[in-house]
Amino acid sequence: MKESVFRKAVSTREHRNEVYIEVRKEDFKDVCAQLHARQHARLRLMFATDERQKDGHFRVYVVFSAPGEDRFYFIVLPLAEQESSFPSITSVIPAAHWYEREISDMFGLVPHGHPDQRRLVFHESFPVRSHPLRKDWKIDESDIREWGEGTAVKVPHPFMEVEGEGIVEIPVGPVHAGIIEPGHFRFSAVGETIFFLEPRLFYTHKGTEKHFETLGFVEGIKLAERVSGTSSFSHGAAYCMAVEMMTGTEITEKASAVRTLLLELERLYNHIGDIGNMCAGTALAVGYMKGAVIKERLMHLNERLTGSRYLRGVNVVGGVTRDVFAHADDILKTLDIVTGEYKDLMQLLLGSVSHIERLQNTGRLSKDIASKLGVTGVAARASGLSDDIRKSHPHLLYDRLIFESHTHERGDVFARMMIRGEETECSISMIQALIESGYKGNLSVPVGAASAYSSALGYAETPRGSLFYWVMADREGKPLRVKLRSPSYCNWPAVPFAVHGNIVPDFPLCNKSFNLSYSGTDM
């Protein structure tokens, strides 16, 4: 299959379930468009690397996966050092729009033909023509001070302006009223109705990808666990998987089982917490507090199992540090209590007409827009797209477990709540099923050295959606590039579409129904 793509390939290489297809610059856009349109391949991530130390080239990678196939297609475009642009694919694959702007910020490789040439990651006061992920990048003290002071406008960032009678512009953030992460929102409202919303993110940009390069592969796990707090375990698992695949390390059945169980536990506490949090958006205090209590119960379980409320410190490259199956009784007992409390909560919520009425038809995201923007996870499934990396690319023990990937068609806040509810029940039964059998093997195995310029992809389904880590080693086996793509990165651009036509007071509710991580997006 995909003969037309392979015919245009300059070279191809396979590594496990990854197929690297190097193409010429003139074929690049066509190949991507064909894969996307004819094979219905989904854009998973897109990034660039600075491989000048290897062969004097930058490379742009576009990663697709086709439905019904456990394979990832990497379309690779090499760019000689003096080339400063690559053909933009945003016009044919809209989901690429942020990735291309990010590449432009980080590498100075301009996406030729991109409709939005503004910066994405860096704000106005970041120096012109300064690209941190280039290997020879340096920044001087005065520039970094000016960046921090934020007062010097070096590259202006004009917001989209909506003009017309009765249009009011409402700027919100970056410091918000609640206990949430920072981001700036520019609403253009007609009366109370949101006509247009432009979010400005990346306030929490911490240079994570560059920082990975200084840490080394084994140490990197600590950083991966601190990219997004509520998905700490998924980030750790995906990162470890990438490094293990690259070094050819096979983890034991036991380690796989521990990771699978904790991934589901993480999903469980997030989903129940999110269902509760949505009540804060409709001022249903009882539901909010009930949700918070169940979540807290699960956080205590996390602490008893792993010593960390956020399941940190369990994942290491090559396996895990703790055998959570030793606490099987504790897990089952807590799950029993949680199941009962959760059922009570859902009964309360579904029986509250005032709550349900606020959720229905609010924040609708159409299937068409969700698929064009490459939305993932709960948000995608609530809009009728079946996107679950546990099903499409089975890893760990997911091929042994029986579970459903639920989808809803409505795409509103209610659908997103129901998806979370169905997945909560699914996760509980998956954890119970996992505990029933015994698993062989040590907790962790020694990790081999990475060979020069080897690379691999790691992934996991976080509570928010699919998460990817792609790692590449340099000549000495140290990190040359660590690319991470969190689910929130794909879902943020969809939020403005979902809130269009809703009233401003419903924005917090819509936002909570997506529950996106700013830190995971901003990196």
Add this chain to the structure above:
Amino acid sequence: MLKDILQNIISKKKVIPFPEGFSVTADQAAKIVDFQGRIDKIFGRSLRIRQVDAGSCNACEWECTALTNPIYDIQRFGIDFVASPRHADVLLVTGPVSRQMELALKRTYIATPEPRLVVACGDCAKDGGIYKGSYAVTNGVANVVPVDCYIPGCPPTPTAILLGLSQLIDRCTR
């Protein structure tokens, strides 16, 4: 648990009956009760906190949110999180302070009326934590605004945050 209660009776410490799941030792609990008295005295029974995320990974935020749940119920001590820095006595800052949040944090600090206290919450807020040395962070809150108190932990548990606040109040009374 029973032993703790017995000890409390013997030592005549006043201890709030903490709900199940609130893992504090008797000494820590006594400290919190003590600190409530001080809040009553100095802050007129109300300590208002404005939480500012300056580039944290959101774990610290969720722990602050957990403080308001029925298990920890921080409001019963007269402490609450407020929506505006203009209403706050304390700025609780999390994260290593990313360069792109530096200006916003400074402005939030200026907007807080004096006398104001600044708490750096979490390992990142202390010295950058795992992010220390990255080009995009300032390696700790103290490099941006003056800090009165540090709460260690990655993230600090809700109990740790509460105890950290109690120490801050302790310092104020001296």
